[in-house]
Amino acid sequence: MSDSNKVTGHEAHMKKADNLGILNQVTRPLKIVFMGAGSTFFHRLLIDVLNIPGADEGVMKLVDIDSERLELAQQIGEKALTAMGKDKWTIQASTNRREMLVDADYVISCIEVSGVECVRFDNDIPAKYGIDQCIGDTIGPGGLFKALRTVPVFLEVLEDMEELCPNAQMLNYTNPMSIMCLAAAMTSSINVIGLCHSVQGTSHQLADYTGVPYSELKWQCAGVNHLAWFTELSHKGEDLYPKLKAAIADEGELWEKDPVRFDMMKHFGYFITESSGHLSEYLPFYRKRPELIKHYCRDAYLGKSGFYADGWPTWRKDNDEQRRKLLSGEKEFELDRTWEYASYIIQAMETNDPFVIYGTVPNDGLIDNLPYDGVVEVACLVNNKGISPTHYGSLPAQCAALCDWQMRMYQCAAIACVEKDREAAIHALMLDPLTAAVCSLDEIRKMAGELFEAEKKFLPGF
Numbered sequence: 001m002s003d004s005n006k007v008t009g010h011e012a013h014m015k016k017a018d019n020l021g022i023l024n025q026v027t028r029p030l031k032i033v034f035m036g037a038g039s040t041f042f043h044r045l046l047i048d049v050l051n052i053p054g055a056d057e058g059v060m061k062l063v064d065i066d067s068e069r070l071e072l073a074q075q076i077g078e079k080a081l082t083a084m085g086k087d088k089w090t091i092q093a094s095t096n097r098r099e100m101l102v103d104a105d106y107v108i109s110c111i112e113v114s115g116v117e118c119v120r121f122d123n124d125i126p127a128k129y130g131i132d133q134c135i136g137d138t139i140g141p142g143g144l145f146k147a148l149r150t151v152p153v154f155l156e157v158l159e160d161m162e163e164l165c166p167n168a169q170m171l172n173y174t175n176p177m178s179i180m181c182l183a184a185a186m187t188s189s190i191n192v193i194g195l196c197h198s199v200q201g202t203s204h205q206l207a208d209y210t211g212v213p214y215s216e217l218k219w220q221c222a223g224v225n226h227l228a229w230f231t232e233l234s235h236k237g238e239d240l241y242p243k244l245k246a247a248i249a250d251e252g253e254l255w256e257k258d259p260v261r262f263d264m265m266k267h268f269g270y271f272i273t274e275s276s277g278h279l280s281e282y283l284p285f286y287r288k289r290p291e292l293i294k295h296y297c298r299d300a301y302l303g304k305s306g307f308y309a310d311g312w313p314t315w316r317k318d319n320d321e322q323r324r325k326l327l328s329g330e331k332e333f334e335l336d337r338t339w340e341y342a343s344y345i346i347q348a349m350e351t352n353d354p355f356v357i358y359g360t361v362p363n364d365g366l367i368d369n370l371p372y373d374g375v376v377e378v379a380c381l382v383n384n385k386g387i388s389p390t391h392y393g394s395l396p397a398q399c400a401a402l403c404d405w406q407m408r409m410y411q412c413a414a415i416a417c418v419e420k421d422r423e424a425a426i427h428a429l430m431l432d433p434l435t436a437a438v439c440s441l442d443e444i445r446k447m448a449g450e451l452f453e454a455e456k457k458f459l460p461g462f
Helices: 007-013 041-050 067-083 097-101 119-128 140-164 177-187 198-210 241-247 259-268 276-282 290-296 307-328 342-351 397-419 422-430 433-438 441-454
Strands: 030-035 058-063 089-094 106-109 169-172 191-194 217-224 227-235 355-362 375-383 386-389
Touching (some): 067 089, 097 140, 119 140, 140 169, 177 355, 198 217, 217 397, 259 397, 342 386, 375 397, 422 441
Parallel strands (some): 030 058, 058 089
């Protein structure tokens, strides 16, 4: 188990935050298990937890199958405790997750299956067939095969939780988020919430783009992870969309900050969560021809071809190097609390101070015009009763149609993961918007065969 998120992308979103309206203090020791301690998320989420008012005692149990990275994470954790004066906290570490899961209150998942071994296959084999990916870890061929590798392991973790800590809350940060959470909903009784920072990040970006103080921005957002729509964006009763659309009409400086998202806003009416580069993979419009890529895609997270495949091995090494610098004192810990949801969920559940997050959950009638057998991303109320998703209503028809398309792909992918069904996996690729825009059905089937053969080491049962 190891990093599940891009170092640079994650760090860009780890902004400083305060207690965001939660006032009461935690009154008991916390028992938290962190799955995938090699992840760049680990020490920042640990520091977030240590910043919870009243969280003066507890244990953080670390799990990773990479013993070297696990030891490094344990050392980082212990140094963080010292830096924050938390002498009643302990750090435990083991490659045996079952030992760590016993009687846990909360489990945070940041797992990665296969490390860096499959990232080139995920990118380069589809590229032979004309499928150009920027990130490729949540959708498309790369996202599908990451799911086929990762979901079975995640379901094993949930099965262990059902036995060892059945009342624990699973906080999942691992991608591909929607497929992970859908497979969990299909098979497990564990309470699972899928957490991403794209809603927080995008709402702050929109405040910047519109020049409105964040505290005064009013918005609503719903959809699926990485394709959720800001259906309301206003300031003191004024709809901000007309001004925002006028500001990008000339495709000038503001447009260049987010070309794909602004183009989608121009044509579909609303701004979407997730960076332009990653979003371009969710849609059939932007990456199917070189001239389109040139027009709409830019460097790095704005759409660079192969960005994740080229960068991931280096980002992973850089993360370990940054940890060594923290241990040596060459780099100082940042001890402020970030806006990541995990610590606020824990605080709200422990104190009964209500708090609103955005998470990926089963669509039990939450978005009326999306499939009820799928998962969606909506506002959720957190208190001592747990995490309660809120009813959104209906998305605009054009927005719902694109989300529905994604959800059908996710459903086939989740079935493939749960049942180890190759044909369901191939159907998922056939329903993937970008893949369908580029390839014939015969080409999709042939490509899937190549990917299965290349990654068979990590696909037992397929």
